[in-house]
Amino acid sequence: MSTPTPYVYTFAEGGRDMAGLLGGKGAGLAEMTRLGLPVPPGFTVTTEACRTYLETGQEPPGLGAAVASALADLERAMGRRLGRADDPLLVSVRSGARFSMPGMMETILDIGLNDDSVVGLAKASGQERFARDSYRRLLQMFGRTVMGVDGALFEQAIAAHTAARGATDDHALGAGEMAALVEEFKAVIRRETGEDFPQDPFEQLYRAIRAVFASWNSERARVYRRREHIPDDLGTAVNIQAMVFGNLGPDSGTGVAFTRDPATGESGVYGDYLPDAQGEDVVAGVRNAVPLTELRHLAPRVYDELGDRLRTLEGHYRDLCDVEFTVERGRLWILQTRVGKRTAEAAFRIAHELRASGTIDADEALARVDGDELTRLMFPRFATRTTDVPVAHGVPASPGAAVGVVVFDSEAAGRRAAAGQHTVLVRRETTPDDLPGMIAAQAVLTSRGGKTSHAAVVARGMGKVCVCGAEDLVVDTAARQFTTPAGVEVHEGDTVSVDGTAGNVYLGAVPLTASEVSGCLETGEATGPLTRAVLSALAHADSVRRLEVRANADTPEDAARARRLGAQGIGLCRTEHMFLGDRRALVEAMILARDDTAREEALAALLPLQREDFTGILAAMDGLPVTIRLLDPPLHEFLPDRVDLAVRLASAAHPDPHDRELLAAVERMHEENPMLGLRGVRLGLAVPGLVAMQVRAIAEAVVHRLREGGRPRAEIMIPLVGTVEELRLARTETEQVLAEVAAGTGTTLDCPVGTMIELPRAALTAGRIAQLADFFSFGTNDLTQTTWGLSRDDAEASFFPLYLEKGVFAASPFETLDQEGVGRLVEIAVEAGRAVHPRLETGVCGEHGGDPASIHFFHRAGLDYVSCSPFRLPAARLEAGRAALTGVTGSDSA
Numbered sequence: 001m002s003t004p005t006p007y008v009y010t011f012a013e014g015g016r017d018m019a020g021l022l023g024g025k026g027a028g029l030a031e032m033t034r035l036g037l038p039v040p041p042g043f044t045v046t047t048e049a050c051r052t053y054l055e056t057g058q059e060p061p062g063l064g065a066a067v068a069s070a071l072a073d074l075e076r077a078m079g080r081r082l083g084r085a086d087d088p089l090l091v092s093v094r095s096g097a098r099f100s101m102p103g104m105m106e107t108i109l110d111i112g113l114n115d116d117s118v119v120g121l122a123k124a125s126g127q128e129r130f131a132r133d134s135y136r137r138l139l140q141m142f143g144r145t146v147m148g149v150d151g152a153l154f155e156q157a158i159a160a161h162t163a164a165r166g167a168t169d170d171h172a173l174g175a176g177e178m179a180a181l182v183e184e185f186k187a188v189i190r191r192e193t194g195e196d197f198p199q200d201p202f203e204q205l206y207r208a209i210r211a212v213f214a215s216w217n218s219e220r221a222r223v224y225r226r227r228e229h230i231p232d233d234l235g236t237a238v239n240i241q242a243m244v245f246g247n248l249g250p251d252s253g254t255g256v257a258f259t260r261d262p263a264t265g266e267s268g269v270y271g272d273y274l275p276d277a278q279g280e281d282v283v284a285g286v287r288n289a290v291p292l293t294e295l296r297h298l299a300p301r302v303y304d305e306l307g308d309r310l311r312t313l314e315g316h317y318r319d320l321c322d323v324e325f326t327v328e329r330g331r332l333w334i335l336q337t338r339v340g341k342r343t344a345e346a347a348f349r350i351a352h353e354l355r356a357s358g359t360i361d362a363d364e365a366l367a368r369v370d371g372d373e374l375t376r377l378m379f380p381r382f383a384t385r386t387t388d389v390p391v392a393h394g395v396p397a398s399p400g401a402a403v404g405v406v407v408f409d410s411e412a413a414g415r416r417a418a419a420g421q422h423t424v425l426v427r428r429e430t431t432p433d434d435l436p437g438m439i440a441a442q443a444v445l446t447s448r449g450g451k452t453s454h455a456a457v458v459a460r461g462m463g464k465v466c467v468c469g470a471e472d473l474v475v476d477t478a479a480r481q482f483t484t485p486a487g488v489e490v491h492e493g494d495t496v497s498v499d500g501t502a503g504n505v506y507l508g509a510v511p512l513t514a515s516e517v518s519g520c521l522e523t524g525e526a527t528g529p530l531t532r533a534v535l536s537a538l539a540h541a542d543s544v545r546r547l548e549v550r551a552n553a554d555t556p557e558d559a560a561r562a563r564r565l566g567a568q569g570i571g572l573c574r575t576e577h578m579f580l581g582d583r584r585a586l587v588e589a590m591i592l593a594r595d596d597t598a599r600e601e602a603l604a605a606l607l608p609l610q611r612e613d614f615t616g617i618l619a620a621m622d623g624l625p626v627t628i629r630l631l632d633p634p635l636h637e638f639l640p641d642r643v644d645l646a647v648r649l650a651s652a653a654h655p656d657p658h659d660r661e662l663l664a665a666v667e668r669m670h671e672e673n674p675m676l677g678l679r680g681v682r683l684g685l686a687v688p689g690l691v692a693m694q695v696r697a698i699a700e701a702v703v704h705r706l707r708e709g710g711r712p713r714a715e716i717m718i719p720l721v722g723t724v725e726e727l728r729l730a731r732t733e734t735e736q737v738l739a740e741v742a743a744g745t746g747t748t749l750d751c752p753v754g755t756m757i758e759l760p761r762a763a764l765t766a767g768r769i770a771q772l773a774d775f776f777s778f779g780t781n782d783l784t785q786t787t788w789g790l791s792r793d794d795a796e797a798s799f800f801p802l803y804l805e806k807g808v809f810a811a812s813p814f815e816t817l818d819q820e821g822v823g824r825l826v827e828i829a830v831e832a833g834r835a836v837h838p839r840l841e842t843g844v845c846g847e848h849g850g851d852p853a854s855i856h857f858f859h860r861a862g863l864d865y866v867s868c869s870p871f872r873l874p875a876a877r878l879e880a881g882r883a884a885l886t887g888v889t890g891s892d893s894a
Helices: 016-034 047-056 063-078 117-125 128-145 151-165 175-193 201-215 219-228 292-298 300-317 344-356 362-367 371-377 410-418 432-440 454-462 516-523 529-544 556-564 575-579 581-592 596-620 642-651 657-669 681-686 690-707 724-745 760-764 780-788 792-797 800-805 822-836 852-861 870-886
Strands: 008-010 042-045 091-097 108-111 236-242 253-260 267-275 321-328 331-339 395-398 401-407 423-427 443-446 465-468 474-476 481-483 489-491 495-499 504-507 548-552 570-574 625-629 713-718 753-757 775-778 841-844 865-868
Touching: 008 016, 008 063, 016 042, 016 047, 016 091, 016 236, 016 300, 016 331, 042 063, 047 201, 047 236, 063 201, 063 236, 091 201, 108 128, 108 201, 117 128, 128 151, 128 175, 128 201, 151 175, 201 236, 219 432, 253 292, 253 300, 267 292, 267 300, 292 300, 300 321, 300 331, 344 362, 344 371, 344 529, 362 529, 362 870, 371 516, 371 529, 371 852, 371 870, 395 454, 401 410, 410 423, 410 432, 423 432, 432 454, 443 454, 443 495, 454 465, 465 495, 516 529, 516 556, 529 870, 548 556, 548 870, 556 596, 556 870, 570 575, 570 865, 575 581, 575 596, 581 596, 581 657, 596 625, 596 690, 596 713, 642 657, 681 690, 681 724, 690 713, 690 724, 713 724, 713 775, 724 753, 753 760, 760 780, 760 822, 775 822, 780 792, 780 822, 822 841, 822 852, 852 870, 865 870
Parallel strands: 401 423, 423 443, 443 465, 548 570, 548 865, 570 625, 625 713, 713 753, 753 775, 775 841, 841 865
Antiparallel strands: 008 042, 042 236, 091 108, 091 236, 253 267, 253 321, 321 331, 395 465, 401 495, 474 481, 481 489, 495 504
């Protein structure tokens, strides 16, 4: 019989490998304790205890006794008792899930203070103001996070006292004013909750623990988990730690340090330090901190020791570390460490430099970056002109370029985002309550805080542009405006441009220019540390990946760009895109043809145009496969809109006879659901000569390229097949045309003929279809629509947001493949097809081919290639390499 897992672990009992049970924060504290770093002692209540609480609404049996025992051990270690009237032990309570979650409950400091112990703390420290300030902080944090009091009520009281003093922040308030704030805060709590602030230290502790548990299901926590795809059933741990104080005078302080710059990845000590401050002051951004390098002058010995500790941690974790620390009267304490959140730029550079130094190997370096990060690096940057003068400057906390209208709260950001507007969220400083707005906005701008503030850390983690600490801005959220140093008022709805790389803010929309990374990916030439890191990661991904990566491209220009970006062929060339523009008139002529002769004349006019297109594409992809899909959409899509035509005819004094013909054709071809109507292979079988014309154009383009000395590899794809009989008919006509061109030109043609699997029936009968197919290409866009029984355009415009909000979808099935449903059909088709045709080539040509999570699935399913739009090629190459490091293919597992 197994021994039950304890609900409480002291820091000395855990380690970094227990993050699932102790949470990331608790595992980090335990690991630092094992390393011998100066960590204030404490203990962790496990995620298992939280899960039990969430399932039953009750603390698990024995938790109270386990906490009491761990607390007694802590009291013995510290030589003080919790909340004792003379020289009390005080503790902090912090949440700590396995994954860092900005939406979780805020820290509560100074638990153990009450009307009696605050006197003892004043005597023991010799500082009356410090003791009263600590009590004020406890009341504010506990009242807001545990008792549910509106935090603005506390802020208003502080603001009134600082204004009366003519000060800019509460640091200027004396002991008497702090004592007055304590009484005001207690009155606010009593008025808002109907109960007094608990004076019993043990009640404070247990209520705080329960509040952490409950915060797992807070709205902001659920919002963050949905965005980051974090499971809802993990729960959070709770960390109880002896207090150390950074607000004991000029020889004390608090700070956050990074072993490398989290914005750029550059090596060195980075961070913020706030003298004579406590706990969350730096992260909250209520006062602007000084650069960490200032600590070298303020406390040289502490600075040197901190540097040693940071080097120890980076060497141990072999990664960028984010470290919170406190200096208490000249003594350094490390309060937390974790592998730090970083920008996409920093992720690539850090991985590359750690690989170059031999700290990690090439596989691990590749595992530490991902396709989403690479895609962000390819976004444009601002192309500033001499006339573009910034109206504000702050800390460049998260790089990138964003243009949007100004909003001042989450509700406005969400509302405007739902209407399709890009927004910039402007706050004095952000708190976890601002998380929904930060998710909805393109950028975040604050007048307070630095690179380690809440706004900076969360924005970096989400890949959002962020400028913090633009302290010359006067942000008035009530008036919904901010004022620049020059006196310019910027109101909600005004457009601004935020440069998170330089820390500048501009009025209006600044033009954009291509990114450095985007340029280097096409040339293959590195221009600096970042591009060297990107090219290095891609080179290793290409060397280890099994999946080929092809492009969806319909023009010679797109094909040439795709090849420069590393495409190994074209997985989808959509011929319908060749019938647009001036050629639409020829398609209209084909549709309106009254007899075979007129139809053949229209097709004959289209033939040389298609042949020219195919010739250019095959030349751009010379030597690489080009999969050409025969015409797929319904013909009415090439005709004018039904309603527009009817209105034009009805309003014309002398209606155009051609318009009458067009309307008759549109009426004749109108379908209630054209996606499920006359399209794909059905269209090719129903319109005489259409397949033959397209196949002839392909075959003649191949002959032309062969005569020019090229190496064309055209593959012909029959779309929307639902039964093997459809494929048999289409293939027979295709092979007849290929044979005619081969005989007429004296050329041997090798053009594989395959089909697009985009209907559930095709997937379920793939074994029969594979008897006549040289390859399968999964059209996962339509396969998703037909499997789910929904129209993408209609669904995304109506109920998708509701489904995402309610958790029906973790992500849109059109962005990330539904592996359980659509993915299972893909697996069935691959397995059945290869059972009949062992060398059957399989690929995916829907846009899922460029989605990182979907690529890992396609690797495991044993597909041969993925295909995506040219812009997504680099990310797809990277993810195919990462999948090879972790995935097991269908063939591997057989």
